Amino acid sequence: MTTPEPQPPAPQPPVPEYKDRVHRSAAGIAAGVLLLAIACWLGIDAIVAGEGSTPWRALAALLLVVPLVIAFTLRPAVYVGDDRLRIRNPFRIIVLPWGQIDALRSGYSNEVLTKSGAKFQLWAIPVSLRARNKAARQEARRSGQGGAGLGGGGLGGGRAGLSGRRGAVPDGPVRAETDQVMDDLREVLEARRAEKSAQGEVAVRWAYEILAPAGAGAVLLAVLLAV
Template identity: 60%
Template sequence: MTTPDHPTPTPQPPVPAAKDRIYRSPMALVAGVLLLVIVGWLGFDALFRGHGRTQWLALAGMILLFPLVIAFTLRPAVFAGDDRLRIRNPFRVISVPWGEIATLRSSFSNEVVAKSGTKYQLWAIPVSLRARKKVERRQARAASDAARGGRSQRVRPVGMNLGGIGGLGGFGGGADADAGSPARADMDQAMADLREIHERRGEAEAAQGEISVRWAYEVAGPALAGAVVLAILLARG
C-alpha cells in the first residue's frame, strides 16, 4: 500500500529514437524531375496522338524510362543512423552496421569499404570536382582579402579604423565577410559527417552485426519488362 511518504514513482516516457540523417544530391533531384516531365510529355503526346505501332512504342518506352530515371536520380539516398548506415543505390539497398565499416573513402567516387574488403558506392553523394574548386577559390579569395585588410589596418592612422564601429568590417570585406562560408564542398562535408559518426559509433555494441543487401526488384522489374516489350516491337519492325 502506498503511503504519502513513499509515493509511487511516475513512469517516464520512452526516449524517442534519434532520426536518421538523410543525404541526397539536390542536383540529381532537380534533374530527375525535369527528365520525368520531358519523358512524360513526349510519351503521352505520342500515346494519345500517335497511331498503331507508335502508341505501343511510346508505352514501352515510358515503362522502360520512368523506372530508370527514378532509379538514377530520385531514388539514391544515404541514411545515417546511430547503429548503421543504409545506402539506397539505384538497384540495391545496402545496410552496413558502423562496426563493419573499415573506412569511408573519397577518390573519383565516394565509397564505403567494409572490413571484408567489399566496396559500396554512395550514389547519393557524388564527387564534384567543380564544387571543390569553387570552395578552394573562395578560400583563396578570403585569405587574400584578409591579408590586404591586415596590411591596410597597419598603415591606417588612428581613428580611421572602422572595424570597431557598429561591428563593420574593413573596406575589402576581409575574412569576416566569408566567416560563414563552408570550409568544404557540400558532398565533402557529408563524407566528413559520416566519418565522424563512424569514429563515434564504430565500437558501440548496438552498431555490430552483418551487412545486408537487398535488390530493388520494384525498380528493375518494370524497367526489364519495358525493355523486353520495346525489343520485341523493334525486332518485328
C-alpha cells in the first residue's frame, strides 16, 4: 500500500496593489491647455509665414516656452500612498516617506516640512485666499442661521428648518477645498508615520525632461537674437 504524496499548498491570491490618490489643480490644467494652444498657434504661424530668421526664432521660443508652461501648469501633482508622499513640482520630484515628514503647513502656500528641516512646496495644491474667505463667510452664515433656529423655533427649529429649504447642514466647519485636502493629508500622516513600511530616506530628483529642452531653447534663442 503506497502512501499518497503530500500535495503542495494552494497558491495564495496576490495582495491587491492600490494606486496612489492624486491631487492636481484643475485651474492650473485649464490655464496650461489655453496657454499651450495660444503658444502653438502663434509659433506655428510664425514658422510657416515668417521670413529670414523668424521661423528659427519662433522654433527656439517654442522650445523654451512649451516645457515651462507644462512645468508650471500641467506637471504639478501630489501622489498620496500608504507609505510615502510623492510630490511632482515644476522642476523636481520629491519622494517623502511618511516617517520623514514632520508637519504639513498651510499659510500663503501649502508646504511639507521634514524632520531634517527641509521644506517643499506643494505646487499642485495651491492656496486660494478667495476660497478661504468664501468658506469663512459660509461658515459664519451657517452658524448664525443655526443659532437663530435653535433659539426660537419659528421655521421648524435649527437643522430641520434649514434642511427643508437648502438640504442637510454638513457636519463640521466649512473649509476651502485645498484646506480640506491638507486636513486629509494630515490625517494620513498621523495614521502612517509610525508604520515600519513608511520609513526610509527622502529622495529628490531634478526634472531634466523639463530643464533640458527649456535650456536648449533659451540658448538657441539667445544665439539667434545676438546674430
